[in-house]
Structure formats: structure tokens, C-alpha cells
Amino acid sequence: DQQVKQNSPSLSVQEGRISILNCDYTNSMFDYFLWYKKYPAEGPTFLISISSIKDKNEDGRFTVFLNKSAKHLSLHIVPSQPGDSAVYFCAASGETSGSRLTFGEGTQLTVNP
Amino acid sequence: GAGVSQTPSNKVTEKGKYVELRCDPISGHTALYWYRQSLGQGPEFLIYFQGTGAADDSGLPNDRFFAVRPEGSVSTLKIQRTERGDSAVYLCASSQLGQDEQYFGPGTRLTVT
Numbered sequence: 001d002q003q004v005k006q007n008s009p010s011l012s013v014q015e016g017r018i019s020i021l022n023c024d025y026t027n028s029m030f031d032y033f034l035w036y037k038k039y040p041a042e043g044p045t046f047l048i049s050i051s052s053i054k055d056k057n058e059d060g061r062f063t064v065f066l067n068k069s070a071k072h073l074s075l076h077i078v079p080s081q082p083g084d085s086a087v088y089f090c091a092a093s094g095e096t097s098g099s100r101l102t103f104g105e106g107t108q109l110t111v112n113p
Numbered sequence: 114g115a116g117v118s119q120t121p122s123n124k125v126t127e128k129g130k131y132v133e134l135r136c137d138p139i140s141g142h143t144a145l146y147w148y149r150q151s152l153g154q155g156p157e158f159l160i161y162f163q164g165t166g167a168a169d170d171s172g173l174p175n176d177r178f179f180a181v182r183p184e185g186s187v188s189t190l191k192i193q194r195t196e197r198g199d200s201a202v203y204l205c206a207s208s209q210l211g212q213d214e215q216y217f218g219p220g221t222r223l224t225v226t
Contacts (some may be wrong), residue, residue: 004155032213043117043204044156045219089155093213100146101215103155112115 003027004092006104014112019077021107023090026071030092034101035064035075040086047088048075080111115139117218119205125224126195134190134221138207145188146215147180148204156204162188163210195225 004025013019023033031052036044047093050057050064050073057064063076087108091101118137125130138145144163148156158172162182170180177195182188192199202222206215 006155015202034214036217041219043206043219046214046216049214091155099213100158100161100172101148101156103148105153105155 001026001069002105003030003089004102004104005105006088006090008107008108009105010093010108012081012110015082017077019075019080019109019111020086021075021077021088021090021109022105023075024071025073025092027092027094027102029094030102032062032093033066033073034091035062036089036091036103037045037084038089044089052077061084077109080109082111082113084111085111116215117207121221122219123222123224125226126134128195128197128225130195130225131141132192132195132223134192134203134223135218136188136190136205136207136218138188138205139216141209142207142209142216143185143210144212145158146206146208147188147190150202150204150207150220152201158188161220174185192223193197195223197225199223200225 033047035047038044048062066073087106089106090104094101120135127172138157147159149179160180161169165185176191200218206217208215
């Protein structure tokens with residue numbers, strides 16, 4: 001039972017354009033969502049998060065949008081840079097703290113110069 | 114400051130052998146998590162410690178897997194009678210009390226031959 005799904009295994013965009021990575025979830029008890037970036041041979045690095053009481057959170061070039069009714073979230077990166085090329089994981093938790101994270105399968109983003 | 118560290122970075126073992134994987138969390142982080150990541154998948158939760166005790170071990174796949182955190186800092190994941198299916202990257206993460214963001218180490222790549 002895949003509770004967090006990232007349906008696009010890969011995405012390719014041109015430098016300077018917007019990257020949009022999508023994530024869907026099925027468990028309505030999830031109330032906190034996170035995005036992680038992962039480079040090869042490294043652990044996932046925390047990028048940005050959003051609580052279910054919000055519908056948008058912005059940090060520099062990164063914005064996460066949450067649509068609770070659709071159980072959908074997305075990560076926007078603008079402008080995209082070649083250094084953003086990595087695997088991006090969406091994750092969700094069901095408590096406000098100290099809870100396991102449930103991850104999606106990941107999306108490989110490639111930003112072409 | 115120092116991040117989460119994991120040793121060894123790579124471990125190759127024969128089927129049926131016993132292995133120990135070590136995690137040093139960020140200093141002051143009371144919560145510690147173990148995840149397992151197989152190729153092409155997102156990390157999957159194994160076990161969560163709050164202090165010295167395992168608060169949630171429901172992700173451990175079977176009784177060959179065991180983890181300890183005797184002094185509330187360093188943790189060791191132990192796998193008995195390893196099987197080829199145990200081959201994966203084992204990730205450790207830590208977080209502060211009340212914080213949802215988990216910070217990951219680089220992982221240990223376990224290969225069972």
C-alpha cells in the first residue's frame with residue numbers, strides 16, 4: 001500500500017525555467033509534509049516543509065503547495081539551476097513531532113544548462 | 114556543526130553472517146530513526162528511538178533485525194543471518210524534540226553475497 005506516490009520518475013527542464021514536482025497521498029491522517037533532495041552516495045537533505053494548516057510555504061527559489069482536498073502537493077523550483085539536478089523525495093508524517101516519515105518513490109530532476 | 118554520521122559507509126558480507134551498522138546522531142537530538150532504501154525506492158521506516166527506548170519498531174521486517182541505543186546517543190542496527198534481500202542502503206536520521214524535520218546521514222550500503 002503506497003501511501004505517498006510520486007508518479008513521475010523523472011523530469012527534465014531547461015536552466016532558468018520552472019520545475020514542478022508532484023506528489024499524491026492517500027492517508028488523510030498525514031498532517032505534515034516535507035521535501036528532500038538526494039544526490040548520489042549522499043543521504044537525503046531536507047529542503048522545505050509544510051503543515052496541513054497551510055496551503056503554501058516559500059523559501060527562496062522553492063515553494064511547496066498543498067491541496068488537502070485533492071491530497072496533492074507540489075514543489076516548485078524557480079528559476080531552476082543545474083545544481084538542482086538530484087532525486088527529490090516527498091515525505092509525510094502523521095503527528096506534529098517524533099513520527100516516522102513515509103516517503104514517495106522519488107523523482108529524478110535534471111536541469112539542462 | 115557535525116551532521117549525522119554512519120559507519121561503515123560500505124559493508125559486504127556473506128549470506129548468513131551477522132552485521133552491525135552504526136549511527137552517530139547530531140549532538141542534542143533526542144530522536145533517532147533508521148530507514149532502509151532499496152534501489153529505485155524511497156526510504157522505508159524501520160525503527161524510531163526517543164532517548165534510549167524504541168518508541169516505534171513496527172517497521173522492522175522480522176526478528177533478524179534489532180536496534181539499540183543504550184545511552185540515548187549512538188545507535189547500532191544489528192542484522193542476524195543476513196539474506197541477499199537485506200541488501201540496501203541503510204539510512205539513519207535524527208531530529209530535535211518537537212521538530213518534524215529529520216536530518217539524514219550518508220547511509221551504509223549493505224551488500225549480502
